[in-house]
Amino acid sequence: MSEQARKTAEALEYLTGFGNEHSSEAVPGALPIGRNSPQRAPLGLYAEQLSGSAFTEPRTHNRRSWLYRIRPSAAHPPFTRIDNGALRSAPFTESVADPNRLRWNPLPDPAPGTDFLAGLWTLGGNGDAAQRAGMAIHLYAANADMTDRVFSDSDGELLIVPERGGLLLHTELGLLAARPGDMALIPRGVRFRVELLDADARGYICENYGQPFELPNLGPIGANGLAAARDFQAPVAAYEDIERPTEVINKFCGNLWSATYDHSPLDVVAWHGSHVPYVYDMRRFNVLGSISYDHPDPSIFTVLTSPSDTPGLAGVDFVVFAPRWLVGEDTFRPPYFHRNVMSEYMGLIEGAYDAKAEGFVPGGGSLHNMMSAHGPDHETFERASAAELKPQKIDDGLAFMFETRWPITATAQAAGADHLQRGYDDVWQGLQRHFRA
Numbered sequence: 001m002s003e004q005a006r007k008t009a010e011a012l013e014y015l016t017g018f019g020n021e022h023s024s025e026a027v028p029g030a031l032p033i034g035r036n037s038p039q040r041a042p043l044g045l046y047a048e049q050l051s052g053s054a055f056t057e058p059r060t061h062n063r064r065s066w067l068y069r070i071r072p073s074a075a076h077p078p079f080t081r082i083d084n085g086a087l088r089s090a091p092f093t094e095s096v097a098d099p100n101r102l103r104w105n106p107l108p109d110p111a112p113g114t115d116f117l118a119g120l121w122t123l124g125g126n127g128d129a130a131q132r133a134g135m136a137i138h139l140y141a142a143n144a145d146m147t148d149r150v151f152s153d154s155d156g157e158l159l160i161v162p163e164r165g166g167l168l169l170h171t172e173l174g175l176l177a178a179r180p181g182d183m184a185l186i187p188r189g190v191r192f193r194v195e196l197l198d199a200d201a202r203g204y205i206c207e208n209y210g211q212p213f214e215l216p217n218l219g220p221i222g223a224n225g226l227a228a229a230r231d232f233q234a235p236v237a238a239y240e241d242i243e244r245p246t247e248v249i250n251k252f253c254g255n256l257w258s259a260t261y262d263h264s265p266l267d268v269v270a271w272h273g274s275h276v277p278y279v280y281d282m283r284r285f286n287v288l289g290s291i292s293y294d295h296p297d298p299s300i301f302t303v304l305t306s307p308s309d310t311p312g313l314a315g316v317d318f319v320v321f322a323p324r325w326l327v328g329e330d331t332f333r334p335p336y337f338h339r340n341v342m343s344e345y346m347g348l349i350e351g352a353y354d355a356k357a358e359g360f361v362p363g364g365g366s367l368h369n370m371m372s373a374h375g376p377d378h379e380t381f382e383r384a385s386a387a388e389l390k391p392q393k394i395d396d397g398l399a400f401m402f403e404t405r406w407p408i409t410a411t412a413q414a415a416g417a418d419h420l421q422r423g424y425d426d427v428w429q430g431l432q433r434h435f436r437a
């Protein structure tokens with residue numbers, strides 16, 4: 001967490017737009033024009049295509065980037081297995097899926113010297129990493145920079161939601177800064193290392209094994225609304241020309257593998273394409289809702305969706321509960337009681353969430369699995385049922401949800417954690433009988 005990192009983060013420039021065919025060069029003339037793989041790439045660079053989708057997928061889903069780098073990625077020694085630490089992957093077979101509503105306090109602070117990778121801790125997930133279907137929920141807590149080591153995830157893309165402390169993400173395609181209130185995405189296979197912008201860092205990660213996240217269709221909403229494509233920021237090319245041993249750690253089919261290169265593989269001088277990391281400021285989300293009565297289903301708050309083979313059924317949705325006005329007449333305004341075929345993991349970045357008066361804290365999280373009954377707690381229900389329905393601004397918190405089509409199985413470490421809140425069911429105790437025939 002150096003002053004230099006902070007200055008670098010402040011000065012970053014970005015390319016804007018979601019899913020664009022971006023291009024960038026850190027050295028003028030490094031990017032070939034008119035072809036991808038000339039007989040000799042400019043400036044003595046090696047050309048390499050990084051494919052995030054099958055070659056033949058439709059254009060709307062196709063993701064690939066061409067990288068022009070100092071050394072080809074192929075030049076590396078063998079990878080060998082290393083300990084997975086607290087990282088787990090689907091299929092999650094070490095414990096059974098639990099229909100109970102679960103809630104956790106934040107992770108305990110990590111030991112000194114814990115970097116982003118060492119600080120990953122898996123809460124649970126679903127699907128199968130090797131089948132490229134499903135997702136995992138990880139938390140991270142770090143207090144040290146990743147120095148002379150980089151990480152890549154062959155199993156999926158990483159949607160990172162900082163809750164405490166900023167991150168400077170050094171990726172193959174350039175640098176991104178992600179602070180609380182932002183979300184960052186590292187595509188499948190893109191190597192990166194994490195430098196901290198503050199003394200420590202904590203947050204959430206959705207590892208998406210399935211189709212890459214995309215913007216949801218807007219239907220009758222029209223051409224604008226929710227997350228705007230122009231607010232997604234991709235890095236400009238930046239490279240490291242470092243010739244000293246660098247450990248490259250790859251997550252592959254659930255396990256960590258390590259190889260020590262004799263140079264930094266973050267050596268891409270120019271690139272173009274659509275398989276790119278990006279950062280998005282969730283405070284820019286255009287929140288839509290009812291201006292008459294009731295409120296829409298929370299799908300109206302979807303930032304990004306990973307589609308499945310069934311139209312409208314997401315492998316995982318990333319949903320944000322951002323500041324907004326509530327104006328519904330004759331309406332119970334907090335989230336309603338419900339039981340959902342989808343499974344919901346919620347986290348809190350700051351403040352409070354309007355369905356839970358207390359106990360749901362920044363850095364913590366709740367899991368409401370398939371068909372589990374949930375909704376406002378007793379105190380919230382009583383307050384909202386009696387509230388005067390004048391226009392009300394909800395502006396004291398920023399919460400999010402990973403909503404997924406399959407039940408989430410908690411890992412053994414999450415199911416048995418000291419920071420699991422025993423007695424979470426109690427928040428729905430005290431809901432009085434009001435029925436009068």
Ligand SMILES: [Fe+2]
Nearest residue numbers: 340344368374
């Ligand atoms: Fe829910």
